[in-house]
Each structure stands twice: as C-alpha cells, then as structure tokens.
Amino acid sequence: MPTFDYRADDALGQRCKGRLDADSSRHARQLLRERGLWPRQVRESSGFSLAGLPSGSRRLSAAELALLTLQLSTLVQAGLPLEEALHAVARQSARRRVTTLLSAVRDRVMEGHALASALGLFPTAFPELFRATVAAGERSGHLGHVLEQLALYTQARQAARQKIQMALVYPSILMLASVAIVGFLLGYVVPDVVQIFLDSGQSLPWLTQALIAVSGGVRHYGLFALSVLVLLVGVWRWSVRQPLWRLRWDRLALRIPLLGELLRAMEAARFASTLAILGQSAVPLVDALEIAAAVIGNRSIRGRMSEVARSVREGGTLTRGLELSGDIPPMMLHMIASGERAGELDRLLARAAEQQESSLAARIALVVSLFEPAMLVLMGGVVLLIVLAILLPILSLNQLVN
Numbered sequence: 001m002p003t004f005d006y007r008a009d010d011a012l013g014q015r016c017k018g019r020l021d022a023d024s025s026r027h028a029r030q031l032l033r034e035r036g037l038w039p040r041q042v043r044e045s046s047g048f049s050l051a052g053l054p055s056g057s058r059r060l061s062a063a064e065l066a067l068l069t070l071q072l073s074t075l076v077q078a079g080l081p082l083e084e085a086l087h088a089v090a091r092q093s094a095r096r097r098v099t100t101l102l103s104a105v106r107d108r109v110m111e112g113h114a115l116a117s118a119l120g121l122f123p124t125a126f127p128e129l130f131r132a133t134v135a136a137g138e139r140s141g142h143l144g145h146v147l148e149q150l151a152l153y154t155q156a157r158q159a160a161r162q163k164i165q166m167a168l169v170y171p172s173i174l175m176l177a178s179v180a181i182v183g184f185l186l187g188y189v190v191p192d193v194v195q196i197f198l199d200s201g202q203s204l205p206w207l208t209q210a211l212i213a214v215s216g217g218v219r220h221y222g223l224f225a226l227s228v229l230v231l232l233v234g235v236w237r238w239s240v241r242q243p244l245w246r247l248r249w250d251r252l253a254l255r256i257p258l259l260g261e262l263l264r265a266m267e268a269a270r271f272a273s274t275l276a277i278l279g280q281s282a283v284p285l286v287d288a289l290e291i292a293a294a295v296i297g298n299r300s301i302r303g304r305m306s307e308v309a310r311s312v313r314e315g316g317t318l319t320r321g322l323e324l325s326g327d328i329p330p331m332m333l334h335m336i337a338s339g340e341r342a343g344e345l346d347r348l349l350a351r352a353a354e355q356q357e358s359s360l361a362a363r364i365a366l367v368v369s370l371f372e373p374a375m376l377v378l379m380g381g382v383v384l385l386i387v388l389a390i391l392l393p394i395l396s397l398n399q400l401v402n
Contacts, residue, residue, distance in 0.1 A: 004028040004044055008037040060125045064098055066154035073147030083110050101125055114138055129274055132291050136281040146281045153277045160357055167368045178379040185386055186218045204393055211389035247299045254300060265360045267301050268328050273353035279346035286313045301327050332356060
C-alpha cells in the first residue's frame with residue numbers, strides 16, 4: 001500500500017502534517033476528512049522504496065533493533081493485529097530508515113507473507129538469529145512472548161558490548177596521549193636541547209647518543225613510518241575480508257596468551273546465550289546449533305561448532321560434541337551435561353551464559369585495571385629516560401667547569 005505525506009488544517013485552523021497509508025491520493029484525502037482534517041497537500045512519499053536506500057542505511061543498530069522488538073512485542077501481546085502493530089511502531093520511530101524498513105516489512109505481511117519471511121528480505125537489518133526465532137514464535141503461536149525474549153536478549157547483548165567499550169575508552173585515550181607526548185618530545189623538544197651539547201664538542205653519554213639517534217629517526221622517517229603503518233593496516237583490513245586469511249588470523253588470535261582466553265570466553269558466552277534463546281523459542285536443537293555457530297565471530301571456533309552441530313545431527317550428544325571441540329569452559333560443560341540429563345537444557349544454558357558473561361566482564365575489568373597503571377609506569381619510564389639523557393651531559397659539563 002502506498003504511503004502519502006500530507007499537510008492539512010485541523011478543526012481549529014492550525015496547520016499539521018504527517019504520513020498515512022492509502023490506496024490512492026483520493027483515498028488519502030478521504031481518510032483525512034474522516035479524521036476532521038482539511039487536506040491542503042497530499043503527495044506520495046518520495047524515496048520510500050527500500051531499493052533506493054544506500055546499503056549502509058538498511059542496517060539497524062542493536063539498540064534500534066531491541067527497541068522496535070520490544071514495542072512490537074508489547075503491541076502483539078496486547079492483541080493488536082500484526083500489520084497494525086508494525087504500522088504503529090513504524091510511525092513511532094523518529095528515524096527515517098527504521099520507518100522505511102518496517103513499512104516495507106508491513107507491506108509484505110499485508111500481501112500474505114509470514115513475518116519471518118518478510119524480515120528475510122532485509123538480512124543486514126534482521127540477522128539470522130532474529131528471523132529464526134520469529135519463525136519459531138509464529139509456528140508456536142506465541143509470537144508476542146518470543147519477541148519479548150528477543151528484545152531482552154538484544155538489550156543484554158548491547159549492554160554487555162557497551163560495558164566493554166566504556167571500559168576500553170580510558171586506556172585507549174591514555175595510550176594515544178602517551179604516544180603523542182613522546183613523539184612530540186622526540187621530534188621537537190629533544191633536538192633543540194641536545195644541539196647545545198653537540199655544539200660544545202664534548203663526548204656524550206651513550207644514553208644521550210641513543211636519544212639523539214631516536215630523535216633523528218622520528219624527525220626524518222616519522223612520516224614514512226606512519227605511511228607504512230597505514231599501509232599495513234589497510235592490507236590487514238583487506239586480508240580479514242578474505243575467507244582463508246580471516247581463518248588464519250582467527251587461529252593466530254586464539255594462540256595469543258591473554259587475548260586467546262578472552263576470545264574463547266567471549267565466544268562461549270555468545271554461543272550459549274544464542275542457543276538458549278533459540279531453545280526457549282522452540283527451535284529444534286540441530287537447527288539452533290547451526291544458527292548459534294553462524295553468529296560466532298571467530299572463524300576457527302565457528303568451524304568447530306559447526307562440527308558439533310553435525311555430530312548432534314548424526315545422533316551424538318551435545319555435551320560430548322562440545323567437549324571434543326575444546327572451546328567451552330569446564331563449568332559450562334558440566335551445566336550443559338546436567339541440563340541434558342534433567343531435560344532442562346534451555347534453562348541451564350541461559351544460566352551458564354549469564355555466569356560466563358559475568359566472569360568475562362570481571363576478567364576484562366581486571367585486565368583494564370592492570371593496563372592503566374602499566375601504561376602510566378611505561379610512560380613515566382620513557383620520560384625518565386629522556387630526562388636522564390638530557391641531564392647526564394649537563395652533569396658532565398658541571399664536572400668539567402669545576
């Protein structure tokens with residue numbers, strides 16, 4: 001159904017504007033008159049086709065997806081028909097791209113398609129996990145409840161991501177400030193000070209000579225080194241978009257002592273929480289395993305989780321498959337095994353995911369708390385070396401004068 005933008009006068013003569021769906025411009029004017037409005041201008045909304053939007057504007061952030069899912073679940077649970085709920089959420093949104101996406105989804109639903117099928121037209125906005133859970137909710141007849149679970153899940157993932165990002169803000173700023181200060185000292189301050197000692201003709205201590213060499217390198221080759229660094233970053237970003245190189249980088253990241261353990265813990269929490277929400281939405285275990293494996297970021301772990309899904313499809317147990325993969329912590333394995341034996345796999349998966357995320361947040365906080373004083377000590381040590389390199393020739397001059 002087309003969408004029309006209108007400008008009209010209300011019963012008090014005040015101007016108003018808005019948007020409504022109608023079969024034609026004449027039908028839109030009729031609907032406005034039924035609302036007690038006098039239409040002045042009615043025209044079909046331009047640029048409302050999703051095909052005309054840039055690919056980047058078809059995405060939804062985690063916060064936007066969680067908000068519209070929660071609003072949709074509230075309206076559906078209140079008994080509102082799905083197409084009316086989609087229309088209400090689309091009108092409620094203040095962002096044009098969200099309104100466009102939901103209106104396009106609503107048009108497909110009104111044509112007779114299922115909601116999951118309509119969402120499947122926009123995979124960049126609605127990920128596979130979201131669509132599979134919605135499809136399970138439609139099959140079970142509990143779409144509102146499933147949407148509410150999805151909203152809570154998305155909000156929890158967004159909150160965890162923001163917590164990690166906020167924890168890394170201060171260390172990142174501190175590291176950048178340290179590099180900038182040291183670069184400024186070596187490039188502009190040290191050469192002018194050291195030039196005095198060079199003009200005196202005396203022999204300089206080895207620390208001062210090393211500082212002069214480093215300072216000269218920064219001044220003469222700093223831009224070249226920065227260009228090489230930018231080039232290397234560009235090559236690295238290109239390589240991570242290639243499947244084979246991405247797999248190699250992911251394997252290498254898992255071998256780094258501290259980072260590898262954090263990555264394994266993070267992916268284990270994501271896998272367990274995804275599997276839990278799919279299981280609670282009545283998605284079959286094998287299908288849920290394949291979807292949960294697909295949302296894992298590390299390609300190496302993703303491949304092993306896909307093997308777990310294959311082994312379960314062939315009749316193996318989930319616990320045994322996860323144990324062979326070697327990516328799930330022992331505590332999570334014990335909880336999953338208990339859930340399989342007791343028939344409460346979904347509940348214990350959710351508990352295991354919560355515990356893993358709490359443990360992961362504590363470990364990240366510990367690493368960040370150690371990183372900050374380490375950066376301060378490192379920065380202080382570098383500045384101390386620079387000061388010593390400058391003071392040693394001064395002390396030598398004093399000794400010669402005496």
